[in-house]
Amino acid sequence: MIRVKNVRKVYPNGFVALDGIDLHISRNEFVYLVGQSGAGKSTLLNMLYKAETPTSGDIYIDNISLSGLAPKQVPYLRRSIGVIFQDYKLLPRRTVYENVAFALRVMHFSRFRIRRQVAQVLELVGLQQKMHNYPSELSGGEQQRICIARAIVNNPPVLLADEPTGSLDPDTSWEIMQLLSKINARQTTVIVATHNKAIVDDIRKRVVAVENGRIIRDEQLGLYNP
Amino acid sequence: MIRDFLFFTSEALISIRRSGIMMIISIATITVSLIVFGIFLLISANISNLTNYFSSKLEIRVYLKDSTKQDEIDALKLRFEAMPAVRKVEFIEKAAAWAEFKKNYPKIELSTLVSDNPLPNAFRIGLSDSAKITSIATHLKGFEAVEDVGDMGAIADRITAFSRYTRIAGIILVSLLTFATLLIIVNTIRLTVIARQDEITIMQLVGATISFIRWPFIIEGLLIGIIGGVFAIVFLVFGYSFFVMRFQENIPFFPLVYDHMTLNLIYLGILLVGTSLGIFGAYLSVSRTVKNNY
Ligand SMILES: Nc1ncnc2c1ncn2[C@@H]1O[C@H](COP(=O)(O)OP(=O)(O)OP(=O)(O)O)[C@@H](O)[C@H]1O
Ligand SMILES: [Mg+2]
DSSP states (O other), rough: OOOEEEEEEOOTTSOOOEEEEEEOOOOOOOEEEEOOSSSSHHHHHHTTHHHHHHHHEEEEEEEETTTTTTGGGHHHHHEEEEEOOOOOOOTTSSSSHHHHHHHHHHTTTOHHHHHHHHHHHHHTTTGGGTTTSSGGSOOOOHHHHHHHHHHHOOSSSSSEEEEEEOOOOHHHHHHHHHHHHHHHHHHEEEEEEEOOOHHEEEEEEEEEEEEEEEEEETTTTSSSOO | OOHHHHHHHHHHHHHHHHHHHHHHHHHHHHHHHHHHHHHHHHHHHHHHHHHHHHHHHOEOOOOOTOOOOOHHHHHHHHHHHHHHTEEEEEEHHHHHHHHHHHOTTTOOOHHHSSSOOOOOOOOEEEEGGGGGGHHHHHHHHTTEEEEEEEOHHHHHHHHHHHHHHHHHHHHHHHHHHHHHHHHHHHHHHEEEEEEEEHHHHHHHTTTTOOHHHHHHHHHHHHHHHHHHHHHHHHHHHHHHHHHHHHHHHSSTTOOOOOOHHHHHHHHHHHHHHHHHHHHHHHHHHHHHSSSOOO
């Protein structure tokens, strides 16, 4: 379903973030993307929903070439890919509820469905009590959970999680990863970029390791370190 | 659709409230531009009204040679009537003209000066287009039976030239104003777009189309245009009726435009120009300011 073919990414400042990346991820797979800070994990994820474009090579999602995708089509691609951003990307002037709801509004959901699905997902991530707070009134971990709620609220077939446990305590991290496993179990392809060794080694899945912009290891039921 | 519209409108209102003083300046500028625009429309409506008024009073007198016979006169009348821009042709028999003259100037002892009727047979020709008066007069002079032609060509030419120049000056002025207003709207909206750039980027990342992003700004532009238009119209309605009142106290018979039909059309025009400028300005602004994240 996701096919990355010989992708190279050079940032405008000349930095080569990725080079010779080949990767194939099947439908409903669960993949950890591991590697040191600066390895290129976020860059790779960002290219999957066309927030970044490869300098050369191409990415196919459901056999659709992203480089050939018209700008008009990009929003529809993004609606099918939920993203948990490393830096959350929340709207500071909107409440928790609004932050999640506006993702559905963008997709023209009915008011009724918006209310129902937002309530459900906020309960899922345990934020229903803080629904009317603003992001600045919440802790880092709570903000991260808003971001998770927004990413999954429309049940997208693909979920990209960039450090979803970055600012969570071990227990909450564990809960969130259980949640991602649960989402994966209901027909969602999940890719998680993470530094969380404990979790990778505990909830065993496919591991893709990136180092200096190259894939150096790809194994089923792998460990954080070889 | 209505759901989206309500959402976009509330977004637009929030944005207008947030931009505060800038929005007030912007609305004020649009109001002033539209007032000037309206003043121009009122002036040109009055000029064209005035031109028509004078044109309807303009006429050509065609004096015929005494030797012209009645059947020739009848034939000439038909030919004149068939000419373009001729509204009506009236024959004035020399005896009738003489009687009229004597009636108009009873104090002059004509019989002591001239014994016989000195006036010729004549046609009085009214025109529908005063601009053509000179060319038609010249044409009429060429007829065999025509002794002389009296026209008001010089006055007509002056009226025509005057209305043409005011129209050209008005069009230039209005174009400049329109352009300036557009620039101001584009820049006002641009500021609100920049203020929300982060938000817009996030919306784009979660799948918003460019038109979804554009709509609140379009509505914002539309509201600015409507508000500016309404202010301008209120000003013009009161200003113009005051002007008409004052003017007619001093020059009662001057033909000013004050029928509701024409005035309402002008005010409607101002509102339309205001709203189109608002919408178009917002559209331009979003297209040129929002970062392309697709
Ligand atoms: N916009 C950019 N312009 C230039 N260089 C960039 C840009 N974004 C990222 N980089 C560089 O590309 C490299 C890979 O960045 P990336 O964000 O993909 O790393 P990462 O693996 O996600 O790291 P982390 O685990 O810290 O999130 C880094 O060295 C970074 O400095
Ligand atoms: Mg990263």
